[in-house]
Amino acid sequence: MEDRRAVRKRNSGERGLALLAALALGLYVVFLVLPLLLSLRSSFTNENPLKAQNDFIGFANYTEMAGDDQLKASLTFTLILAFGVTIAANALGVGFALLLNRTSLSYRVMRTVAFLPQVLSGVIVAFVWQTILTQNGLLNTALVKIGLLDEPYPWLGSPHAALFSIGLVVTWVMSGFTTVVYLAALQSIPLELHDMASLDGVRGTQRFRKITWPMLAPGTTISVTISLITVLKLYDIITVLTGGGPANSTQSTALYIVKLAFTSDRVGYASAVAMLLLGLSALVALTVTGVLRRREVSL
């Protein structure tokens, strides 16, 4: 009797799991795999819904990319931003995590504050920063008032300054995420290791270098990979802050794809660029994950 009940219970549990898995798989297929396949198909066409054309053109879109200066500029900008932000946000994340790795209430509150930028919508974050960074914004007003600047500086109005400003905002947003990841990683380090290090007289930076940093390796893999992927497909913050300007100098590849599809009506070509971005993201993610995983294994 008991055996049968146990079997029934196990079957029921399996059915529940199968249901959940089927749902997840269904959603994945409908909202990810299917659009991806449709996009792949479109990338081999000259699809332009406003000229009612959708003919198969082979690899023409892919060969066109080789001579597309705007695409090259957008890829360069995106890669600089992705690697710059990833390095800065992860460095800040480690720093904040070390500072906030305490148990008192005030530190728990500060952890929440540190995570706040990640919770806010990118559009809201960008609007807030826009009021700070525009020509008549809070930053210029303050810097002119205290005499650090003679006249307002175009934080969003010159190509290099705009790259820096966007990098700053995205780093601020991403540092919330990286802080939480590194905090979790820090808390998973066995206390015994620190105790033993103390007994051996290992302290300060040496302890960080020999124990903490190596033990953060799994967190680093997650944090670096997700930061890179997030910035590689960044769209919302840039759209609000600069719209890709001035003169397309801050146009990310994601923004370029949207402009190609919905301003220039070149859906086929936009799909090909989207495929390129997907491939590039996969390549970067796999390479970085591979390198960082090796570091984990060697521990």
Add this chain to the structure above:
Amino acid sequence: MIRKPLLAACVAGLLALTAACGSGDGGGKESGETALTYLVFETPSLDAKFWDDSITAASAQTPGVKINKIVAPSTDRDGYAKQLQQSGQFPDLLQSITPSNFVGAGLLKPYDKTWIDANFLLPSANSLKGEVYIPPTNSQIVPQVYYNKQLFQQAGIEKAPTTWAEFLDACAKLKAKNINPIELGGADPFAASMPLVGIVSADILGKNKNWLQDRYADKVKFADADMVTAVNKYRTLVTSGYFDKGALGVKYADSITRFTTGKSAMYPMGSWFLGSVPKDTADNFGSFPWPTDNGDVVVPFVGGGSMAISAKAKDTALAEKFGQAWSLNPANLKALIETDGAFPMIKGKTLKDYNVTVTKVFEDSYAYVGQDNNKVSAIGWATNDDALPAGLNDAFYAAAQALFTKDDVAGELKKLDEAWKTAAQ
């Protein structure tokens, strides 16, 4: 055994979910009325109340219609209309779009020509291959140069410049008095392009009204010598320091405030700026057309102001009736004149008929519409046969921003030719 029905249930659930997502077109019959979707956009002047009131008034004159308003997330209604089209939700009525973007795919239905001819001062101001897709209820001049009379006086400038030489002289005098000569909201690409729109409209289209048609026919290029010479004028303004150095960081909205509060002496902008002139200091502002080499008046002109009708609307006749009612409603025109600086173009009516309160600078600017002068299509703004191909506006805006920091006029113009070639394919 049990896995198959479960999987089937999941698939059915997902299909139902996707079907539900796709069915929300907001249209159809609702309690005996035909529901039509209407894409609008909001600005500080054309706010939610304006659209709601105008819809209520036009609906009252169109029995059997129920309008479901769709608000574009930005002023880029063309871009949003394209997104809706691609997701199978193309609106039945579309306010102030660029018809040439949509006509190629047969998405728009033209208005009845007899009705257009009977009601508008310039019936073909907005026509596309002989058909009118948006009634020319009002017009704009894009750009005019607005100026601050007090700042001109301070700099010893006695009259508004008419020639390019006088314009440069005025800029030099203003700069010498430490007054920023020209305001530019360069952070918003469309606003950044205003001086370039003025220069190209005045110097190129002013001499050859058919320049854009010639460009379509490949008879002229952006990289031609006359265009390079004209665009070099913009570089002269930049390199002479007649714009604020940080102008590319100034938002359009901030540029209005900066100009109206006396931070700059001149402001090249579309005539919709007239709706932002402060009432209490309105007499301090004047306007003049973008100056030409010899002082000839060239007016970069745009006709439009109303809505297009989807050829696939649930009831195109009813949609057209609604569009007609909206286009002729004097209350709409009153609001557009007072808040958006629109120049009314309805036959048989004067400003007085709309019971509007307008400023002297509005009247002076509007006078250019009625005068017999050289009206040309404002490049990048015209929505008639002279509309730029899809995507070219963005390229033009980017060139304007690039030329603020780069000296390579010929290179930027060559890029426009390349963009044109791609867009026209």
